[in-house]
Amino acid sequence: MAxxxxxxxxLEGEWKSVDEVTRICLQDRVFYEGSGGGxxxxxGEPMMQADFAAELLHRLxxxxxxxxxxxxxxxxxxxxxxxxxxxxxxLFDCKQYDCQKHLAATGxxxxxxxxxxxxxxxxxxxxxxxxPVIPGVNSSLEDAExxxxxxxxxxxxxxxxxxxxxxxxxxxxxxxxNYQLRGISALHESDLTAFRDIxxxxxxxxxx
Numbered sequence: 001m002a003x004x005x006x007x008x009x010x011l012e013g014e015w016k017s018v019d020e021v022t023r024i025c026l027q028d029r030v031f032y033e034g035s036g037g038g039x040x041x042x043x044g045e046p047m048m049q050a051d052f053a054a055e056l057l058h059r060l061x062x063x064x065x066x067x068x069x070x071x072x073x074x075x076x077x078x079x080x081x082x083x084x085x086x087x088x089x090x091l092f093d094c095k096q097y098d099c100q101k102h103l104a105a106t107g108x109x110x111x112x113x114x115x116x117x118x119x120x121x122x123x124x125x126x127x128x129x130x131x132p133v134i135p136g137v138n139s140s141l142e143d144a145e146x147x148x149x150x151x152x153x154x155x156x157x158x159x160x161x162x163x164x165x166x167x168x169x170x171x172x173x174x175x176x177x178n179y180q181l182r183g184i185s186a187l188h189e190s191d192l193t194a195f196r197d198i199x200x201x202x203x204x205x206x207x208x
Contacts, residue, residue, distance in 0.1 A: 018055045025056075026063060038066025038088070047075035047083065057086035073113040080116045090120050090127040091160075096138055097150040105137050114154065121155040132162040133192055135184050139164075144198040152202060159199050159206040163187035 016024075025039050032038050039060055046053045046069055057067050068089035073080070094117070095110075096102035102110035120127050129151060133139050138147075151159070164187045189208045199206035 018052060018059065021056055022059045022063075025060060025065065029063075029065070032065060036066075038068060040068040040070060040091070042070040045072055045074065047071055047079050050075070050079045050082065054083055054086070057083060061086045073116040074108060075112075075116065077112070077116065077119070080119060084120065084123060084125070088126060090125055091130055092117055092120070092127055093130050093132065094147070094151070095132060095134075097143070097146040101138075114150065117156070118154045127156065128158045128160050129156045130160045130162055132164065133187060133195065134164045135187065139187070139192075139195070141194060141198060144195045148199060148202040148204070151204075157205055159204045161192055161196055161199075161206065161208050163189060163192055163208070 041053055041057070053069075057069075060067050066088050067086060068091060069083070069087050070091045070093070072093045072095075094113070096105055097110075099109045099111055102108070102113075117127070117129070131138070131147060147159075164184070166184075166186055192208075196206050196208070
């Protein structure tokens with residue numbers, strides 16, 4: 001969490017001001033210009049530090065830097081609207097299409113998430129919907145059909161499927177928290193061919 005609007009905690013446990021992070025980002029300006037890339041805010045959830053994220057994104061845009069955000073979309077509408085003008089690309093995670101199933105899996109409903117996704121799409125933003133495909137949570141062919149039925153009316157076009165892996169297990173161990181997916185086998189692209197085909201048949205640009 002941010003200590004104040006002008007500071008954020010890095011993975012190394014250091015407090016950084018917006019000035020410092022902006023300066024670090026701008027050190028790679030030549031790389032951005034050469035590659036056509038830019039700066040991506042990720043987390044955790046960047047919108048949980050809305051003041052810091054808003055100021056950083058605005059400064060980067062003033063410098064002509066392309067911006068992206070990895071987000072679950074779980075944020076108040078006021079926060080989502082506030083950040084939107086300075087975001088070029090959304091990497092928007094969707095874990096469930098059904099509100100009650102989303103609540104059971106994550107502890108929160110998905111109504112505001114889907115509304116924020118709709119807001120970004122209707123504003124003409126570049127949005128990639130990313131679906132982490134998790135065994136027993138959202139991995140059935142019926143789930144694929146459910147996602148299509150919900151995402152199509154919102155205007156989503158690009159779907160990035162993320163097969164389940166166990167990279168997060170060590171993080172839970174480090175935090176001394178219960179990891180409910182321990183022991184579940186990872187998924188591979190070959191496991192999700194039929195899952196992906198459903199999106200393609202429904203007119204989505206769907207890829208791994």
